[in-house]
Amino acid sequence: MNSNILETENNISSTVSSPLKGKSLSETIKNVGRFLFAKNYFKPNQTSLTLLKTPNSKESFKHYLRFLSHPIEKPPQFSEMEEKFHKEKSKRSLFKKMLTPLTIFGICILVFISFLAVFAPWLAPYSYVDVSLNRHTGSFLPPSPEHLLGTTALGRDILSRLIYGSRESLTTGLGAIFIGYSFGILFGIISAYFGGWVDTLIMRFFDLIMSFPGLILAMTFIAVLGRSMENILLAFGILTIPWVARLMRSSVLQAKNNLYIKAARTSGAKDFKIMFKHIFPNAISPMIVSMSFMMGGAILGIASLTFIGLGEQDIVEWGFDVNIGSSKLYTAPWAVLWPGLIIALTTLGFTLVGDGLRDALDPRNNA
Amino acid sequence: MILYILKRILLTIPMIFFLILITWAIAQLMPGDPSSFFPVTTNPERIALFREKWHLDDPWYVQLKVYFGNLLQGDMGQSATVAPDWPVVDYLAIVFPRTLEIAIIPIIIIPIFGIRTGIMTVKHRNKWQDILVRGVAVLGMALPSFFLGLLLQFIFGYYITDITGGRFDLPVSGFKTAGFPDPEAVTNFRLLDSIIANDLNLFLDTAQHLVLPVTCQIIISFATITRQTRSSMLDVMQQDYIRTARAKGCPEKLVYDKHALKNALIPTLTVIIAGAFTLLAGTTIIEITFDIRGLGQALVKAIMFNDYWLIVGIVQVTGLIVIVGNLVADIVYTIVDPRIVYN
Numbered sequence: 057m058n059s060n061i062l063e064t065e066n067n068i069s070s071t072v073s074s075p076l077k078g079k080s081l082s083e084t085i086k087n088v089g090r091f092l093f094a095k096n097y098f099k100p101n102q103t104s105l106t107l108l109k110t111p112n113s114k115e116s117f118k119h120y121l122r123f124l125s126h127p128i129e130k131p132p133q134f135s136e137m138e139e140k141f142h143k144e145k146s147k148r149s150l151f152k153k154m155l156t157p158l159t160i161f162g163i164c165i166l167v168f169i170s171f172l173a174v175f176a177p178w179l180a181p182y183s184y185v186d187v188s189l190n191r192h193t194g195s196f197l198p199p200s201p202e203h204l205l206g207t208t209a210l211g212r213d214i215l216s217r218l219i220y221g222s223r224e225s226l227t228t229g230l231g232a233i234f235i236g237y238s239f240g241i242l243f244g245i246i247s248a249y250f251g252g253w254v255d256t257l258i259m260r261f262f263d264l265i266m267s268f269p270g271l272i273l274a275m276t277f278i279a280v281l282g283r284s285m286e287n288i289l290l291a292f293g294i295l296t297i298p299w300v301a302r303l304m305r306s307s308v309l310q311a312k313n314n315l316y317i318k319a320a321r322t323s324g325a326k327d328f329k330i331m332f333k334h335i336f337p338n339a340i341s342p343m344i345v346s347m348s349f350m351m352g353g354a355i356l357g358i359a360s361l362t363f364i365g366l367g368e369q370d371i372v373e374w375g376f377d378v379n380i381g382s383s384k385l386y387t388a389p390w391a392v393l394w395p396g397l398i399i400a401l402t403t404l405g406f407t408l409v410g411d412g413l414r415d416a417l418d419p420r421n422n423a
Numbered sequence: 424m425i426l427y428i429l430k431r432i433l434l435t436i437p438m439i440f441f442l443i444l445i446t447w448a449i450a451q452l453m454p455g456d457p458s459s460f461f462p463v464t465t466n467p468e469r470i471a472l473f474r475e476k477w478h479l480d481d482p483w484y485v486q487l488k489v490y491f492g493n494l495l496q497g498d499m500g501q502s503a504t505v506a507p508d509w510p511v512v513d514y515l516a517i518v519f520p521r522t523l524e525i526a527i528i529p530i531i532i533i534p535i536f537g538i539r540t541g542i543m544t545v546k547h548r549n550k551w552q553d554i555l556v557r558g559v560a561v562l563g564m565a566l567p568s569f570f571l572g573l574l575l576q577f578i579f580g581y582y583i584t585d586i587t588g589g590r591f592d593l594p595v596s597g598f599k600t601a602g603f604p605d606p607e608a609v610t611n612f613r614l615l616d617s618i619i620a621n622d623l624n625l626f627l628d629t630a631q632h633l634v635l636p637v638t639c640q641i642i643i644s645f646a647t648i649t650r651q652t653r654s655s656m657l658d659v660m661q662q663d664y665i666r667t668a669r670a671k672g673c674p675e676k677l678v679y680d681k682h683a684l685k686n687a688l689i690p691t692l693t694v695i696i697a698g699a700f701t702l703l704a705g706t707t708i709i710e711i712t713f714d715i716r717g718l719g720q721a722l723v724k725a726i727m728f729n730d731y732w733l734i735v736g737i738v739q740v741t742g743l744i745v746i747v748g749n750l751v752a753d754i755v756y757t758i759v760d761p762r763i764v765y766n
Contacts, residue, residue, distance in 0.1 A: 267697075267745045269705035272722065272738070279726045279734050280452045356567055360708050363569045364723050375567075382573055382712075386581050396570030404565035411561070 153416040162408025173222040180216040187216045196388035206390040220372040229355040236296025244304025262298035307339040345413045352406030442742040457731040500732025511736040520611040522717035529640040530699045541652025563646035572712035596714040636713045651694045655687040700748025704741045
């Protein structure tokens, strides 16, 4: 086998090196044929193919890394292998398209806010007890070396409250998003998969919820359930459900008509298995883009509700700080400025990342 | 088409019925019944009368019947704590015009402004104008409205008054200067009432108080329409008929205003109408920031002080606005886009 390969290799190299001139017609045709069937031409050269192999061996991760580090320009003889790598290439180009300056800025903001939330006890100059309990050091003190950004009405350090407040905002936002997405995806799949009256019932009800202004509905929830942070989280989670469900429904309707769904049904799969094993993974990707926007909206809405005064009084939260500070706006503007700015910054980060993801995935921009 | 519009109008009647039913049901979920929301100091006789009036000791279907009966006679209950002993209808009649006053100017200005800037960004795609407008739109989406309102208050109430030596002093909160008399209530709109009362000072005072909330509202809501116009215009500009229009020698201004805009406007229209009605129903934050006693502030107060019938009444009015908004959107759609076939 090995010798055979070597032979063919020698043959080909000889034909390549010598021009076609001065040979008989039959030989020329043979050589042209060898050129046309380029697969044979490349078979023996294993080293050039290691790069092109689909990563399914133990070394798959190494292959993948090598591919990522490889420059994008491709030699013309690889063109027939192009389809094999469509997936990897599209991933790489998505990554490249996402890296616009604005998106990088957004990612930086999000990393910064998460960093604040995770390492709050090390970063904050005062402990959580100091900024949440009433330690009176003088209300609305101006910025000074002890209190870098000044103090609030109850004499708590604003910088520490900003750093600890990122925990409250991010966890409440994430909780709302988690509730909204888990139920929204469930309702979306059920609605699109079964269709008929189930679809009509669910979607008409969600249309009704969506046409209401979100804040008024959230406030109604708070009126019914009582004033607390958990109820705000629950209200925003419930408000997210219809949007997610509608998005998921349209995504599932596309995935539903694929051939493998028919194959699964023919081979006797149950509805539940088809929905969550075959449709769900193929319909989930558009949801990830919307998650960024939803998260920004949820954080903004939660801050608005706590600003109104419908949150709890003894938690560390940015919107609540703005509410307290707004009573002394002209004498102590720093008590409003910093919490307001950091809410705006967080929402801006989520909006920018969402914009970047959407633009990168938009088929209109591929051309 | 006329048949469809008539059908659509008739369809709102069961929707309104459904809305009232749902708000009533949600109100039932609130802890306690309406009588338990009175302050502790209330005379027990008054509570007994109240219980008798709404049949609170009877089963729920009797209560619902009584509620509908009273509602059809224009009785939405009485406020308990926010405005004691006021009928909710009367309270809403005073409160709602305040909201309408700060909402109506943005509703008119934003679509004009937003569509023009949307077209401009497409004309100068990826130039500095485009980047500037997109930046402002993203900021408008990201800035919390209360923070923007407080910033405006601080700038206009502190710095600009300071710089101009008090000559330029824009009022930053409330809907009237303290000590100014109320005009005779004819329509409950302060602007209209002061015109009817023929009082220029009163009119100017009211108008000055509206400047900052309206500016805040415009900056916040401007983003959505501009972004929508931009994306749908970008879609339309790649169509064949735009190339044809350019090839036949159509001036660039007409290409944008006549050929492209008319087709790009259809998805934008939904955003405009829906936005206008949500703006009407959702000025809560701005009302609280600028201390305007409108519908949103009334709702917050009602939730704070546990005013049962007021909460129900305000949510119903909001729902009514939303239903009417959807109706208007559907009717405008049939007029603007005759291609849509209705069965």
